[in-house]
Amino acid sequence: MKVSAVVVSHDHAAELESSLPALVSQVDETVVVANLPESVAVVPNGVRVLENSRPLTLAANVNLAIAATEGEYVLSANPDVTPEAGAVAALVVFADAHPHCGIAGPQMRWPDGTWQPSRRRFxxxxxxxxxxxxxxxxxxxxxxxxxxxxxxxxxxDPVQADWMLGAFLLMRRTTLDEIGGWDAGFRHYCEDIDLCYR
Structure with missing residues (x-):
């Protein structure tokens, strides 16, 4: 299996309704973690939903979802991110061609189409x-x-980044295994900075 997608929903049922179909069509498997009761409504066929008995941090939820997947690459996507057609394939082509790259992210755009600065310096x-x-x-x-x-x-063209927004990241599973996944000690925000730093 090449690409597994993981999405964490914290009361994002409406966003998932529009974003999941575009994501599911580009990956081999999709796991959604429902961090709150009723945070997932209707999901496309084949999407697995993991329901938490209590809310966890974003990083803990991502790790939970990753553990339930098998792909060579894991794509972590925010529930409000709708990938353009071919977005995942482009990231995979890049990652396959650059085996030293543990994490890759796309150029991102706001819903109105304007450029969103998604890479940063530490x-x-x-x-x-x-x-x-x-x-x-x-x-x-x-x-x-x-x-x-x-x-x-x-x-x-692709450029190197210190870190990228965690909204849509393609991660090599071997890299995640090597660094121990996402740090669940981060309560909210900066998980992506830490992940890219490690």
């Missing part, structure tokens, strides 16, 4: 202070943060 204390405090309103520190988000780049 955070620094200075940069985090600028982005997370009123300092972000000052032009000079903010302009210096453009590099963190790669805002002046619009690559058309």
């Amino acid at each position: 955070p620094t204390i200075r940069g985090t202070l600028v982005r997370r405090t009123p300092l972000r309103r000052l032009r000079t520190p903010y302009e210096k943060q453009r590099d963190h988000f790669h805002l002046d780049e619009r690559p058309t």
Whole structure:
């Protein structure tokens, strides 16, 4: 089996209704984790649903779903992400051609079609202070943060990234096994930074 998709739903039934059909058609198996009761309504045929007895962190849920899959690659997708036709195949072609690459992600777009900055540099204390405090309103520190988000780049060919948004990541199973999967100690946010860092 080549590609297994895992999706965590935390009351995202409506989003899954529109995103799952586009995802399921591009992978060999799909596992959805229902983190809350009734967070999954109707799913396409062949999709397995794992129901939690109590809510878990995103990382714990992703690890639970990964353990239930068999693919050489695992695609972790947010429930509100609808992949374009051929998106998964393009990532697999790249990963197959670059065996040193443990994680690959696509160029992402907002629902209106505009570019979404989805790759970043690893955070620094200075940069985090600028982005997370009123300092972000000052032009000079903010302009210096453009590099963190790669805002002046619009690559058309694959590029290396420190980390990518965890919304849609193709991960090599051997890499996940080597690093121990996602760190379930992260309560919410930064799991993707940690994953790519390791």
